[in-house]
Amino acid sequence: MNRIDTTLSDLKSNNKTALIPYITAGDPKPEMTVNLMHSLVEQGADMIELGVPFSDPMADGPVIQKAVERALTHNVSLKDVLSYVVEFRKTDSKTPVILMGYLNPIEAMGSDIFAKAAAKAGVDGVLTVDMPPEESEGYFENLSQAQLNRIFLVSPTTPDGRLNAVSEKGSGFVYYVSLKGVTGSKALDADDVAHHVGHLREKISMPVAIGFGIRNGETAYQMAKLGDAIIVGSALVSLIEQNASADAAVIQKVLSDKMCEFRQAIDKADNE
Numbered sequence: 001m002n003r004i005d006t007t008l009s010d011l012k013s014n015n016k017t018a019l020i021p022y023i024t025a026g027d028p029k030p031e032m033t034v035n036l037m038h039s040l041v042e043q044g045a046d047m048i049e050l051g052v053p054f055s056d057p058m059a060d061g062p063v064i065q066k067a068v069e070r071a072l073t074h075n076v077s078l079k080d081v082l083s084y085v086v087e088f089r090k091t092d093s094k095t096p097v098i099l100m101g102y103l104n105p106i107e108a109m110g111s112d113i114f115a116k117a118a119a120k121a122g123v124d125g126v127l128t129v130d131m132p133p134e135e136s137e138g139y140f141e142n143l144s145q146a147q148l149n150r151i152f153l154v155s156p157t158t159p160d161g162r163l164n165a166v167s168e169k170g171s172g173f174v175y176y177v178s179l180k181g182v183t184g185s186k187a188l189d190a191d192d193v194a195h196h197v198g199h200l201r202e203k204i205s206m207p208v209a210i211g212f213g214i215r216n217g218e219t220a221y222q223m224a225k226l227g228d229a230i231i232v233g234s235a236l237v238s239l240i241e242q243n244a245s246a247d248a249a250v251i252q253k254v255l256s257d258k259m260c261e262f263r264q265a266i267d268k269a270d271n272e
Contacts, residue, residue, distance in 0.1 A: 003096040003124045004149050004172040007046055008207045008228060017224040017266050019044055020209060022100065022233030022261065024067040025084055026076030028244040032251065034087045039252045041095050044263035049127075049231060052081050052101030063234040066241060078105040078114070084123040089122035094221040096124040098151065098172075103131050103139075111139045115146035125149030126174045133165035140169055151178055156196045162204040173207040173229060176200060178214070188213035190222040197226050217265035224269035232262055 001009070011018050021040045025033050037048050038057060050204030051064065053071040053225050078101075086098055099118065106114045106128065118126065126148055131139060140150050154163060156177070165172060178193045197208055210223045211231030239254045 018046040018229035026071030043259035115142040119146035221265040
């Protein structure tokens with residue numbers, strides 16, 4: 001098992017839900033990324049999802065699109081993102097790191113080279129938004145050989161055939177998109193999510209992480225009742241945007257406050 005499997009297994013044995021924050025690598029400035037990663041862990045992150053900047057982030061709403069633009073103004077590349085993970089691993093050998101991004105930068109590097117470099121850097125899993133399981137044969141073989149978890153997005157409209165493919169090809173956990181729309185959407189219906197997650201669990205034995213639309217403690221509390229992990233992104237990235245011109249200490253403080261809100265809500269749900 002890699003760090004993702006171990007972390008989720010340990011949390012499950014203690015009836016705990018994982019908190020997985022997302023930030024875009026290089027946002028607002030490249031030199032802040034590693035410190036922000038450490039700060040998120042200090043405030044209760046069980047794993048970190050690190051976004052790889054790409055010029056056409058089709059699954060992301062305006063908040064994360066702007067974060068990607070800020071990172072790209074600093075020419076942050078996939079190689080830079082891997083270097084941040086290397087730096088993070090110098091003092092944190094435990095917290096799982098998941099890269100979330102798109103296929104183009106990986107293809108430009110070469111999927112075999114990327115998989116080996118990511119594993120060497122200390123990455124634990126990869127979520128490639130625009131790589132469906134039906135077309136992933138060579139790419140995911142490379143990830144598997146490098147012992148990297150292969151994480152897929154599924155949504156309320158994902159057909160059973162695709163769920164079966166995700167079950168066969170995926171590992172670590174499945175990322176359930178809790179609503180129809182892009183990251184940052186607000187129309188979250190707990191009853192609808194409960195229905196779809198129940199069906200998902202009938203098809204897939206992996207842990208279920210719920211993301212998209214979790215913006216405050218209340219929505220985190222509701223989703224923690226349903227998922228094995230909660231992923232929060234736009235709510236954090238919007239705070240980075242609002243404070244992008246501030247120094248690192250200010251950004252760490254506002255993120256810490258929001259993380260505390262999420263962590264307390266999830267822990268409340270777990271303890272009931």
